[in-house]
Every structure is written in structure tokens, then in C-alpha cells.
Amino acid sequence: MSNQNGSVFGLTFLCPILNDAAASPSHDLQIRDYLSTLDTRAGSPFAIAPGTHLARLAVMDDVIFVGSPAIEEHLQSKYLVFETNCDSDVDPYIRGLASAVPEHLDAVWQHCTGYPGAADATKLVAYMKACQIPTSFFFAAVNNKSVTQTLTALQTQQAVAHFIASHQGMEPAQLQREFLSFVQTLRALPCPAPCSIIPTGGPR
Amino acid sequence: MSKLNATDIQGFVLRGYNMPCARFCFLHFPDAKSARHLLGQLLPAVTTGQLWEGGKPQSTVNIAFTFKGLAALELPIATLISFPVEFQQGMKARANILGDTGKNAPEHWDELWREGHVHAWLAIHALTPAALDARHAELSALVTSTGVRLLDAQDAGSLVIDGQLTTKEHFGYTDGFGNPDYLGVCRSTQPGQGKLLPDGKTWAPLATGELLLGYADEAGELPVAPVPHILAANGTFMVYRKLHENVGTYRNFLNTWAARYGSSSDDAKEKLASKFIGRWRDGTPIESSPDAPDQAIVKDPNLNTDFTYGADASGSRCPIGAHVRRVHPRDAFGFNGKLVNRRRITRRGLPYGPYTPEPPDPNAPLTQSEIATLDSTDRGVVFMVLNACLSRQFEFVQQQWISYGNDAHLGNEKDLLLGTHKEGERFSIQGDATAANPPLFCTALPNFVELRGGDYFFLPSITALAMIARELVDPR
Numbered sequence: 220m221s222n223q224n225g226s227v228f229g230l231t232f233l234c235p236i237l238n239d240a241a242a243s244p245s246h247d248l249q250i251r252d253y254l255s256t257l258d259t260r261a262g263s264p265f266a267i268a269p270g271t272h273l274a275r276l277a278v279m280d281d282v283i284f285v286g287s288p289a290i291e292e293h294l295q296s297k298y299l300v301f302e303t304n305c306d307s308d309v310d311p312y313i314r315g316l317a318s319a320v321p322e323h324l325d326a327v328w329q330h331c332t333g334y335p336g337a338a339d340a341t342k343l344v345a346y347m348k349a350c351q352i353p354t355s356f357f358f359a360a361v362n363n364k365s366v367t368q369t370l371t372a373l374q375t376q377q378a379v380a381h382f383i384a385s386h387q388g389m390e391p392a393q394l395q396r397e398f399l400s401f402v403q404t405l406r407a408l409p410c411p412a413p414c415s416i417i418p419t420g421g422p423r
Numbered sequence: 424m425s426k427l428n429a430t431d432i433q434g435f436v437l438r439g440y441n442m443p444c445a446r447f448c449f450l451h452f453p454d455a456k457s458a459r460h461l462l463g464q465l466l467p468a469v470t471t472g473q474l475w476e477g478g479k480p481q482s483t484v485n486i487a488f489t490f491k492g493l494a495a496l497e498l499p500i501a502t503l504i505s506f507p508v509e510f511q512q513g514m515k516a517r518a519n520i521l522g523d524t525g526k527n528a529p530e531h532w533d534e535l536w537r538e539g540h541v542h543a544w545l546a547i548h549a550l551t552p553a554a555l556d557a558r559h560a561e562l563s564a565l566v567t568s569t570g571v572r573l574l575d576a577q578d579a580g581s582l583v584i585d586g587q588l589t590t591k592e593h594f595g596y597t598d599g600f601g602n603p604d605y606l607g608v609c610r611s612t613q614p615g616q617g618k619l620l621p622d623g624k625t626w627a628p629l630a631t632g633e634l635l636l637g638y639a640d641e642a643g644e645l646p647v648a649p650v651p652h653i654l655a656a657n658g659t660f661m662v663y664r665k666l667h668e669n670v671g672t673y674r675n676f677l678n679t680w681a682a683r684y685g686s687s688s689d690d691a692k693e694k695l696a697s698k699f700i701g702r703w704r705d706g707t708p709i710e711s712s713p714d715a716p717d718q719a720i721v722k723d724p725n726l727n728t729d730f731t732y733g734a735d736a737s738g739s740r741c742p743i744g745a746h747v748r749r750v751h752p753r754d755a756f757g758f759n760g761k762l763v764n765r766r767r768i769t770r771r772g773l774p775y776g777p778y779t780p781e782p783p784d785p786n787a788p789l790t791q792s793e794i795a796t797l798d799s800t801d802r803g804v805v806f807m808v809l810n811a812c813l814s815r816q817f818e819f820v821q822q823q824w825i826s827y828g829n830d831a832h833l834g835n836e837k838d839l840l841l842g843t844h845k846e847g848e849r850f851s852i853q854g855d856a857t858a859a860n861p862p863l864f865c866t867a868l869p870n871f872v873e874l875r876g877g878d879y880f881f882l883p884s885i886t887a888l889a890m891i892a893r894e895l896v897d898p899r
Contacts, residue, residue: 384849388683388685418835
């Protein structure tokens with residue numbers, strides 16, 4: 220089924236960029252400039268807004284002519300490409316972005332033709348649906364778990380590994396007591412924030 | 424495929440010589456003319472892959488060049504820039520990719536490798552120390568007479584333990600199993616050595632182009648190689664890494680964790696040692712014989728590399744992070760091993776430095792000063808890799824499978840003995856619910872092996888050596 224794999228959605232939008240010869244720098248350059256300053260970790264708009272596994276924003280200038288015998292063709296405008304793996308379909312997902320990071324949406328999409336602004340979520344959803352193309356095949360990092368479930372699972376994995384490493388070989392009755400108390404503590408922990416799980420000894 | 428011309432390929436590429444003595448000399452070319460003169464003189468001495476009908480010679484000679492060496496030889500610029508970028512950069516510049524950080528970072532390497540003046544590797548392998556010295560005397564006289572500088576030499580050789588020549592390294596593991604078979608390179612193939620066929624049981628040789636330049640590789644493509652083709656064909660790339668082994672740290676770690684392991688096995692310590700690597704220290708693969716070493720398997724080439732992990736997905740026999748399973752995952756990633764066929768490397772290596780026997784009571788705790796003394800002794804393994812593509816083969820294995828665990832679903836876990844460890848890391852032994860085979864998480868991982876230097880080399884064919892010597896390399 221297009222746009223969905225398991226419980227994860229793969230959405231693709233192609234938004235035409237304003238073609239204004241008077242703009243300096245041109246709108247595509249202004250988008251590139253803004254994107255290059257975005258945080259890619261905890262401060263990323265996609266970490267702040269809910270429900271994004273992976274997202275990519277890119278400017279597509281044109282189709283590249285690879286030489287004869289290919290035919291030289293050109294796009295009618297430049298496009299902003301927005302691809303995302305997320306936990307919900309267009310309507311709730313875009314509303315989530317509009318509510319959490321409207322300033323980022325406006326900063327990027329103000330350079331696109333027909334962008335209605337993030338303040339009116341209904342118009343924004345209609346605009347994004349008009350720009351959407353079906354995503355028939357996509358890479359999902361995790362197929363059937365939400366972002367929240369994935370973050371909680373990572374937290375659990377790290378905590379259990381740490382528990383085992385620090386309790387292995389313990390006398391069984393004491394081990395059971397400590398395990399039960401550990402499980403209670405773990406269950407009470409809130410879901411960690413995106414990008415907050417730091418791998419131990421990470422290689423990169 | 425075309426028939427290989429063994430007389431055009433350096434013998435070191437086609438086979439491990441299995442000679443007990445070796446000396447690796449490192450040369451610096453002061454100018455192209457003297458370097459070419461030396462090469463011309465050396466040519467007749469270079470050992471080829473031709474079969475030794477009259478038995479092994481007393482000694483062998485092989486040569487390879489760093490990128491700086493080829494530049495010093497004044498190869499045409501159009502040829503130089505056609506070499507793969509990782510080779511042009513050299514191993515030092517690739518330290519971050521390779522995980523050669525912390526104590527393994529280039530600033531801690533031996534002076535020879537820090538300075539970066541090495542232009543060529545001139546290798547002598549010999550049957551006896553006398554034959555090694557004789558050949559070395561001959562070659563060093565030749566080198567000196569041409570004005571080329573002999574910067575340094577690294578001796579290596581099989582460890583003698585209890586008066587016997589062995590194939591062990593300093594931690595006590597039997598080494599040297601499991602090099603891949605390649606089409607046309609091997610006279611006979613050994614189960615477990617090439618690639619797994621779709622039946623999941625039969626093994627066939629890998630494409631020649633995984634080892635040699637100028638032949639199709641496993642993707643049906645020619646490996647990236649310099650121009651002209653004739654300079655590259657029948658040659659390969661070599662990685663040279665001097666790996667210091669901290670023997671005191673290893674023995675202390677093994678004793679400490681053996682005491683906590685809790686296995687009811689007769690020899691829990693040896694069982695634990697086997698879990699680190701995936702082979703008992705005598706060489707028996709634990710996937711084939713998880714409960715005890717078995718010399719009948721070790722000695723049988725039809726058995727000692729013939730195993731798969733499909734029936735051991737949980738790692739209860741061979742831990743998922745054990746060294747042999749990391750560097751050659753066989754069928755462990757599914758798809759009958761197809762995902763690993765482009766990541767195979769051929770290893771050549773020999774230990775260096777003196778062996779220190781285990782103390783009379785090998786389980787007695789070591790004092791800090793004993794550990795320090797054992798660690799500071801200059802010894803380890805001269806580890807050499809041959810592959811057609813440094814970035815796709817050696818660097819991938821080192822970066823993804825030694826220094827990372829994601830492909831094996833192990834998160835950030837690294838190879839226990841080869842990884843550059845940081846605080847908070849662990850090594851998981853999955854085990855099962857039986858008393859003899861309990862699970863264990865080893866923590867507070869020290870660095871067992873330290874990189875002391877090395878570089879990337881191009882090991883050309885005999886034809887290419889002659890072209891370089893005669894200034895005939897023409898990229899047009």
C-alpha cells in the first residue's frame with residue numbers, strides 16, 4: 220500500500236519554489252541557506268514536533284542532462300522535496316508540525332508557490348495534500364513501532380543491559396528483589412525525548 | 424574467467440608461505456632514478472605465484488609501495504590520480520573511519536609510521552633465521568648500493584612454545600584459519616572458505632576480482648583500479664598494521680571474568696576464552712564443537728572452517744559478537760551469506776616479539792606490576808590484509824564489524840579484543856539456560872590490542888614492477 224508500511228507512514232511532497240527573477244538571493248538559495256542552519260539533533264524541528272522517525276528536506280534544481288542519447292529536458296520550476304517517515308498520515312502529521320514548529324515551516328515554505336502559512340492548519344493540510352505524490356516504496360527504520368515506543372524500547376534495552384551487567388552472579392532471592400524494584404522504577408520513567416538516548420561508547 | 428598467470432602475480436598474494444621467519448623492511452626513495460634502478464635490480468628476485476615443484480625455497484622476496492612511494496617513483500600524474508582515494512590518503516588519514524583513535528591514534532604510533540616517510544615494503548620470508556639473515560644481507564647491500572634508504576625493519580615469526588613451532592599468537596589463540604578461496608587462485612577449495620551457495624551448505628570460490636585487480640568481482644564489475652589497466656591487473660592492495668598485544672591485560676581480564684563466569688564446564692576459563700573469539704584456543708570452532716576442543720576438527724581442512732550460524736541465531740554456541748562471527752558472518756545475516764561476499768579479506772600475518780609462557784599456576788591473580796611488565800614487552804601481530812578494494816573490504820570490516828555492532832543487532836558493541844573501547848562498553852556472551860553455558864556480560868573493557876602504525880600499499884604484478892622500473896607506465 221502506498222504511503223504506509225506496517226504502522227509507519229512514508230510521505231513525499233514536492234512543493235514548487237517561487238520563480239521570481241527579482242528575488243535576490245533567489246528563493247531556492249534562501250531555502251538552502253535556512254536548511255543549512257537547522258539543528259540535526261535535539262533542536263531539530265522534527266525532534267521538537269511529534270511523530271517523525273526520519274525526515275529529509277532538499278532542493279531539487281532541475282533534471283540533469285546526462286548527454287546524448289538522452290533528451291535534454293527541464294523542470295518548469297525548482298522544487299522543495301520533503302520526505303518523511305512518520306507515525307501518522309498527512310492530516311494529523313502536518314497539523315502536528317504546524318502546531319509545534321510553525322516558525323520553521325514558515326521560514327522554509329514561504330519561498331514556495333501557493334504556501335498558505337502555518338497559522339491556518341486546515342489550509343496548510345490542503346496545500347500539502349495538493350503537493351503530495353504517492354510513496355510506493357520507502358525505507359522505514361522501524362516498521363511497526365511508533366517513535367515513542369522506539370525511544371522507550373531503547374531506554375529499556377540500555378537499562379536492562381546495565382542491570383544485568385551490575386547484578387550478574389547475585390544470589391537469586393536478592394536478585395529477584397532487586398529486579399522487581401528495577402522493573403517498577405523503569406515502568407515509572409517517562410518516555411525519553413528524541414535524541415536523548417546517548418549510546419554507550421558510541422563509535423561516531 | 425581467464426586463466427591466471429601465476430608467474431605474473433607476486434607469490435605473497437596467491438598463497439600464505441607458511442614460513443616461520445619474516446622480516447619486513449621499509450624503504451625510502453630519495454629520488455625516482457635510484458628507486459627505479461633498485462627495482463630493476465630486484466626484479467629477478469621477486470617471488471612469483473609459480474608452484475614450487477622442488478619444494479619450498481629457503482626464502483622469498485616481495486615488494487609493495489605506498490602512494491607516496493609511487494609518487495616518489497614519478498609515475499605519471501594521470502596514473503597517480505587514478506588510484507582510489509583511500510589509497511592516496513594512506514591509513515593515517517583514515518584513522519577516524521577505522522576507529523584508530525585514543526591510544527590507537529596516529530600520534531601514538533611508532534616513529535617510523537608517524538613520520539610518513541615509508542615508500543616501500545620489502546618482505547623476506549624464510550625457512551630458517553640463517554636463511555633470513557643471508558637474504559637480508561644480500562638485499563640490504565643492494566638497497567644501499569642504489570642510494571635508497573632502509574628506514575627500519577620489523578622482524579616477525581612463528582611463536583615457539585614448549586620447543587614447538589606453532590601457529591599461535593601471544594594471547595594463546597591458534598591463528599591462520601579461514602582465508603577466502605578465489606576463482607582460479609586456489610588449486611582446491613575448502614568448505615567454509617569461499618561463498619555460500621543458495622543451498623546454504625555448499626561453498627564455492629569467490630570471484631577473482633575480490634582479490635586481484637583486473638578481474639570481475641562479486642558484483643560482476645572490475646574493481647576500481649589505476650590506469651593503465653596493465654599497471655593494475657594482477658596486482659592488489661595491502662594493509663599493513665602493527666598490532667601490539669597487551670598480554671598482561673588479556674591474562675588478567677580472562678582470569679577475572681573466568682572467576683565470575685559461573686560455568687560448570689570442566690575448564691570454564693578456556694570456555695570463556697573461546698567465547699571471545701569463536702574458536703577454542705587450540706583452533707576448534709565453537710560453532711562445531713561448543714563443549715570441548717577437538718583436534719580431529721582442527722586438523723581436518725574439510726571440517727575446520729566448515730560451519731554456519733543459521734542454527735545459532737541466538738548466539739548460544741558462538742556469541743554473536745565473537746571475533747570470527749563478526750569478521751566473517753557467513754549466513755548470520757540471512758540471504759545465504761550474500762551480504763558478506765563483497766566484504767571478505769585475505770589475511771597474512773605473523774606474530775612478533777618474545778612469547779612469555781603462562782605461569783605455573785595460570786589462574787593465580789596477576790599483580791599490577793606483572794601486568795605492566797607483560798603489557799610493555801614489545802610484541803604482537805604484524806597483520807596484513809590483501810583485497811581489491813580497501814574501502815569496500817578492509818575498511819568496511821574494520822569500521823562496521825570490528826568497531827560497531829549494528830549489522831549484528833549488537834548496537835555499539837565492538838570486537839572484544841580488537842575494538843578501541845571506551846567507558847561503559849560491554850561484551851555480551853549470550854549462552855543458554857544450561858549450567859555449563861551461562862550468559863555473561865563483560866564490562867569495564869580494557870584495550871587488549873594497540874595499533875603501533877602501518878599504511879596502505881599497492882602490490883603490483885611482475886609486469887607492472889618492470890614497467891615502473893623501466894619508466895614505461897603510460898596512462899594514455
